[in-house]
Amino acid sequence: MSTEQTERQSIKGQVDRMINRTVQRSVKGLEFIRSRKEPVGLTPKDLIYEKGTLRLYHYHSNAEEVYRIPLIIVMATTNKSYLFDLLPGQSMVEFLLNKGFDVYMIDWNDPTQQERHLGFADYTQDFIPSCIEKVQENCGEEQVSILGYCMGGVLSTIYAATHPDGPLANLACLTTPVNWHEMGLFRHWNDERYFDVDKLVDTVGIIPGDFIASGFEMLRPAQKLASRIRVWDNMWNDEYVQSYRAFDRWGSETVPLAGEYFRETTKELMWKNKLHRGEMEVAGKSANLANITIPIMHTIAEHDHIVPVAASRPLLELVSSEDKEELVLKGGHVSLIAGPNAVKRMWPHVSHWLAKRSV
Amino acid sequence: MSKDKASNPTQVFEEWVTNWERAVNSFSNKLMETDDFSKAVNSVQNTQLQMQKVFAEMMAKQLANLNMPSRSDMLDVVEAMHALENRFEKMEMQLKKISGAMDGGAKTKPKGPARTKKAPPEPKK
DSSP states (O other), X not given: OOHHHHHHHHHHHHHHHHHHHHXXXXXXXXXXXXXXXXXXXXXXXEEEEEETTEEEEEEOOOOSBOOSSOEEEEOOTTSOGGGGEEETTEEHHHHHHHXXXXXXXXXXXXXXXXXXXXXXXXXXXXXXXXXXXXXXXXXXXXXXXXXXXXXXXXXHHHHHHHOTXXXXXXXXXXXXXXOGGGOHHHHHHTOTTXXXXXHHHXXXXXXXXXXXXXXXXXXXXXXXXXXXXXHHHTTTOHHXXXXXXXXXXXXXXXXXXXXXXXXHIIIIIIITOHHHHTOOEXXXXXXXXXXXXXXXXXXXXXXXXXXXXXXXXXXXXXXXXXXXXXXXESSOTTHHHHSHHIIIIIHHHHHHHHHHTOO | OHHHHHTOXXXXXXXXXXXXXXXXXXXXXXXXXXHHHHHHHHHHHHHHHHHHHHHHHHHHHHHHHTTOOOHHHHHHHHHHHHHHHHHHHHHHHHHHHHHHHHTTSOOOOOOSSBSOOOOOOOOOO
């Protein structure tokens, strides 16, 4: 076959494919518009404890034997926990269950106006310890491991630092901010010269989810539109569309924040940078990260636009643990948990690290 | 490579979208990094909050004139109910503990798979 014939066939193939995809886009585009929310978080689980905004779930394990030490995932306070259980095959929870872990999840519901006074002391000295007690009762084991994501990681490190003799055996953090002066645009927008956090909190009580979501969106203003263009371009690809819809749903279901918690985050962390300086105190206890001596690992996303590497990296430098490990992966704040690189690298790595320390 | 790109309009379009997204994000971020932006956004927000506060106060006065409960009155009622719920929950837990102690105090072994799984071998490097 001559070169000219090969080129002609190649062009014909591309034209055929374009026509085929254009037809599929039109047909599937209509389905896309009409369809309901993508079902997410499908791994079977039981609600074993609830208290206001707090939910503690226990996932069903099908394994004949599991690791001795159970794992509690502490979700970020601004989002729903199903990011860890997005879709079958795209679920870190499912992966961990298959690897033989007994998995629990601390999830957050919208706080009510009565919960506007909740602060760090409630989250780290009441909610997390209560959940640990429930897990201990549920599984009969004294020790637990914690995996904290983003602000869930901050709460977990504060818990660990204020309970150095507690039942926590291992702490794994995912993209957890420590040096809040490196929080990029967030830090800039919350500049104490212009941002009146007291006025905001005292007026609204609960920080609305939309307010938080718009903050995230403003970091990458073109991302939403570009994603929509991409999903239209890939409308013929069912897997791509399903994944997009699940992520889109997750991104749009931002959880509001208790006002006091937001005020403390702004003043204690963002302005005074107390966690980084070792000056953080919660309920009269020192939350100096140097109090942490248990095995700890920290996974950081190289292209994280929400928690930049400079903000998360100091965690391991500040703890006193001898057994500590850092993993830096390509990807962003969300794709770190459920993106392709998470499936290939983050999940196996975290699972292996925990497995060795969970027997 | 460039020939491949030229003959693949889909790829060209995808790259154009990516470049456009990067350019817009980069430009916006530079703009939002300025002090003026932070000052302006927070000034607008403060004005909105002030209006919200004034409106809430006016509404509370009107409701008081009409002898109707305000939002904060309703929230107080809900808070009192929550306090009651919490007390009931604590009482329920105490009762469970007492009934457990009366049953002989023996802890029932939690159900579930055996917690005997061994650590996996080190992956080959």
